[in-house]
Amino acid sequence: MEKYKNSPYGPDEVPKAAPTLCRLGEIHLKKGNFEKANIRFLQAIEQNSNCATAYHGMGIILQHEKKFSRAIACYQKAKELEPFALKHLVKIGLAYREIGRLKEAVNFLQKAISINKGVGSVYFLLGQVYYDLSRFTDAVSCFQKTIELNPVHMGAYVGLADCYMVFRQPTRVMEVYYKALKLDPESAIVLNNLGAAFMETGEVETAIRYFKQSIHFDPHLAEAYINIGSLYRDNGEMKKSIRFLERAIQLNPEAAEAHYNLSLSYLYIYDFPKGWEEYEWRFRTPLLDLQNHLLADESYWDGGPLNGRTILIRDEQGVGDTLQFIRFLPLVKRLGGIVLFETEKPLSGLLTHFNGIDRFIDRRKEELSEIHFDCYIPLMSLPRILQAGIEYKHNTVPYLYADPQGVRKWAKRISAEPGIRIGINWQGNPDYVSDKSRSIPFHHFHSLCRMKGISVFSLQKYYGLEQLENLPPHVRIINMGPDLDEECRAFVDTAAVIESLDLIITSDSAISHLAGSLGKKVWLLLPFVPDWRWGISGENTHWYPNMRLFRQISPGDWSELFSRVANALTEFVSSR
Known part of the structure; x- marks a missing residue:
């Protein structure tokens, strides 16, 4: 194989020393030129197969490309060559965190700390993984150690305050953020998060003031617009809520929390077409944890005639939601299909003779893989797909009947x-x-x-x-x-x-x-x-x-x- 076949540089231009090649690769990395960086690191390894820096650099490129297994292999090779170098252990920990293997991430970050207990940034990264694992007390210890070693580490203040927020200790949250603001009075993230703490205690005016200060210092911080929009909604001011939430979506069209909160504001004022459309974003926000209710896109019902097909309607959220939205099932039944209703709630006795259900499926007892259906839809998506708006107020009750x-x-x-x-x-x-x-x-x-x-x-x-x-x-x-x-x-x-x-x-x-x-x-x-x-x-x-x-x-x-x-x-x- 011809040497440096894929290189954009001629053979005479290629430096011979591996350290020089690595330095060139690192320069390309900093500039975001990953292809050129990769070439230099490969050339370095050809010159010196024990070049840890080159393996580390290739790991960074592979991790950027989401090729995590290969990235970790490169970092592991670098660690074998330099067993006491923190950067390799840290990168392995971060790669494991990115793919959700959090216990492995903890293991490697702890190994890094055992080598050098004086690096605050490693404690910070370990604190973040502990937070992901809901080990909030351990996360607090790590963030506090980070601040001890590096009193100006803003990320550690934010992480510490997030833990106190989980513990529902808003006073401690505020104390942490006040210290952070002394370091950076114009930190939009800290001001926004401080507003969220006051939001938690019900101090609406103070929360709004901090949110607006956050927007003043960073007019593009979508999270601040989401928070202030949600706060106005919770205060009954829907027009203001909609204005701020729409601005958040302009800044970040993929902000699921903004879309979901906007849906609620529209529904409050009975703007059902917009409200139901935005309500579909509920599956993409962790606020409701409904991701498992979605199945393959190709089987999602489009609202058309069923013509004998079997449709699976999947229950979601609370019992009250089920009892309210089950009224739409007879409308589905009229479209000529077989209606399966799946829920994990013990409602079979109440719904046994409900007009609109052909078969009641208890999610706790039957596996989805064992159920035959042609299409499906989540229960609370029915108003959107059936275009049931304000005119549906003329529905008749009762639609449930006691035994x-x-x-x-x-x-x-x-x-x-x-x-x-x-x-x-x-x-x-x-x-x-x-x-x-x-x-x-x-x-x-x-x-x-x-x-x-x-x-x-x-x-x-x-x-x-x-x-x-x-x-x-x-x-x-x-x-x-x-x-x-x-x-x-x-x-x-x-x-x-x-x-x-x-x-x-x-x-x-x-x-x-x-x-x-x-x-x-x-x-x-x-x-x-x-x-x-x-x-x-x-x-x-x-x-x-x-x-x-x-x-x-x-x-x-x-x-x-x-x-x-x-x-x-x-x-x-x-x-x-």
Whole structure:
């Protein structure tokens, strides 16, 4: 083989010494000329097969080309030749991190530290890997050590603050960022992250101020626009929210978080065409962790006639979402296909006879590979694909039905109680990210439970029942007991109980959707800025014509809301 066959340089121009060739290769690397750099490193190895620098340089090029196995092999060869050189160990660790082999990354970065404990940047890299592994306490130690060795390492301050944010310690987050700002008062990233800390504590005006300062110093930082847009949305200011989120997308068209947050802002104001389109980005944001719900693109249903084909509709998100969006399945069924509905929730009892499901698939028991289908779609993509907009408010309820035998069973027990019979629910799943604002401390219901002419029944299951202990005198509420929805019959008994009640008063939980879909009279109690599906104003909702919305008039003020509910309930009782 002719020597230097692929070289753009003539044979006479090729330096003979490997160190010189390596220096030329490193110069090309710095300039981003990877092809020329690769040639020089290959030439160096031909001159000296034990040239560690050349193998290291080739590893960098291969890693840049995403050829990680070959890159790691080059770094390993360099390490064999220079076993005590930190840079080879560090590069191997970084390559393993990039392909998600985090334990191997930790191993090599720890080896690098064992050789030299005085290099802050290696502790920083190890801290990042520990963060990826959710080993946040170890990450804190590494970031603190980095700062100890290099007090001006801004990345370490950001990493340390991120850990404290995970620990929900916003005060410590602020302390770290204040120190960072002393080093660089114009750091847009630090200002943005400091705003996020104040966002976490609910200090809206302060958060907005820091976000705007961040934008002032870096008008192209899309993350700052996302944060301020999300904050305006959470504060009920949708026009401002949309403006900032659209700007974020202009700066970074692939910013999934910006698209997803923009979808919510559009949905709040019932701009369904734009909202549903942007809502498809939910699969690309880690906020919801829904990536596994997508399958092969070629099998994604385009909304056309099914003509006997089998369609798999995949459940996603919470129980309330399922009960709300399952209304669209009959529309799919009308297009002439066989409808499979896949979920991991124990809803088979409630949905056994639902009009629109040919076969119910329990994701916990059946492997997807064993299910035959021609096309699929995630459940909450149906409004977009069916083009179901605001006109869908004319849908009919009920579309779910309680088991008649269960209704007879529970009606006997409920009818024994006097007066107007009211079911209440105050606590949703505490793991839900916004549960703190939507769930209602039970003591706010005390005044309703004391009212004459009514009997109050608890519709709580598991969460929130501890609040029924040691109740004050005259606060009377009937607990339906542990046999409600026993044996994994989720909502089967609850649906039967609801059918036997006159009115449901509930926080924003799955119970609101269950009662709404059963066509029962529901009063839904909402925080100042509720979930997107309830909009930002009005007493009515497009989703359930049988539902009345009670909204907080100021953030966190349940007392004023319950005074209105009490007055409305007095009128309701007197009218019966």
